[in-house]
Amino acid sequence: MSPGSAADAAASFDPLRPRLIRVAYRMLGSVADAEDVVQDAFLRWHGTDRDAVREPEAFLRRVVTRLCLDHLKSARHRREDYVGPWLPDPVVEPEPVEDVTLPLLLALERLSPLERAAFLLHDVFGAAFDEVAEAIGRDPAACRQLAARAREHVRAERPRFPIERERGLELAAAFFAASREGDMTRLSGLLASDVAIYSDGGGKRRAGLRPVRGIDDAMKLWGSLARFFTRDGSDLVRYGFVNGLPGFVSRESDGMIQTTALLIEDGRIKAIYVTRNPDKLGHLDPTLH
Template identity: 70%
Template sequence: MIGAGTQADAADSFDPLRPRLIRVAYRMLGSLADAEDVVQDAFIRWMGTDRRAVREPEAFLRRTVTRLSLDQLKSARRQRESYVGPWLPDPLVSDEEQEEDEDITLPLMLALERLSPLERAAFLLHDVFGMGFDEVAATIHRDAPTCRQLAARARGHVREARPRFQVEKRRGLEIAEAFFTASRSGDMTTLGAMLAADVSMHSDGGGKRPAAIRPILGLRQVMRLHKALAVMFGKYGSTLVRAVMVNGLPGFITREADGELQTTALDVEDGKVRAIYVTRNPDKLRHLH
């Protein structure tokens, strides 16, 4: 049986690493709740480990979290096959002053969903978290040449999703606030001028709140939807909580007519909104309360 002193010692060494470990697990899984569960499982295992024999606790725990995430990812992928409507990763928000992972944008996380679990792990560990291929190999139980191939294949798949001309954060938040004002007030002229011709809109309600079950594609269709939504906003209301960065993209949090929160993220390129990501599933918004 593990004594209280041992538990305290384990917590003292683990807790400073917890935020970084959650970051690894979240990038693997796209779910904050699942990431926290995985990291808590890693802590339980850490309590039962002979910690005196571990020379690099962070590397040891990162390997543990990655392996647990790989196991979790298999069941998560099965669940997403029956998910109602578009699936979006849980929204992680930050204010203008807060640091964030600017390379890990929402479109990139969606591109990661198309990779195999091992490709995703190799790419994230090497290209994003800066691990050498020997350490990647030890983490996912493959040899280093195989890990190089996995990362290279993944890199090819996600190259197009990486931000090429990322909007400056302050300017992005200004665009987000202008988008909110135009869309809620029914100013379709201003809204239309903000959107790219090939704009798309993705709404994640998870079957628990009203949302489009397929992406809305093209300027005409997105404008038609927003014209109808503006009538609803005018009748029932939609309140801006604050403009924030959502998974590396400018956006905002709102409180909608049903009292629930909602996040909107805007993929902006060359001053135009090319994609709109709306998260309405209340299970994905609990941490924002």
């Protein structure tokens, strides 16, 4: 039978769109690319004999996965040429999301596209290996091996002791206040001795070209930044969970926003992830479009 109208296709597709974007974003690490992939999946859904599809969500998840795999072939090359540390686009939510936090998203970058797809579809989204096999074009046994290899590589980045929501936001507020007010004593007390700082400017805003590691170098960096903050200002936009980690959105002295995410272990900040690249922040601030 004919595929039907765009309105008919949208009626069955739109309720699934948020979940499909979630799959695509976790595959790609880019909000804009995820939205493009899902829109492409909609166009394919519109041209499909939908009455013949028994499980629309599983069918569309396979379509989205295949489109993501195609996209990753070119995306990997672009990231090899990236200026400074690469961080995934920040997604800011009011509640913590524990299935795929920012450190796990970074660990997924070290996997092959097939390993990433097998792990996400099975371990995160609960798809059976038969469905995974259809999505990535491998047999179920091979998919089990891919997921197992991926699981081993990312094991250390899975959240072991998720921080309570209120405690996470409390530490984010303490970090914002200490870093912006130049209270180095208080700031030092918040950081782990092996803290690492990653800043992503993408060559478009000032940011470190390499991660800063260890509390001594971290304190030197924040000491120099404190002079800028006290002179030029830094305004809080809101607190929230940035890719599952407590953090905040701020507007800096250049008038542009940035996000800061904090990895907290044993009550101390173990890693700080700052996203400054305006290409990654447009979905959070319409003025960047």
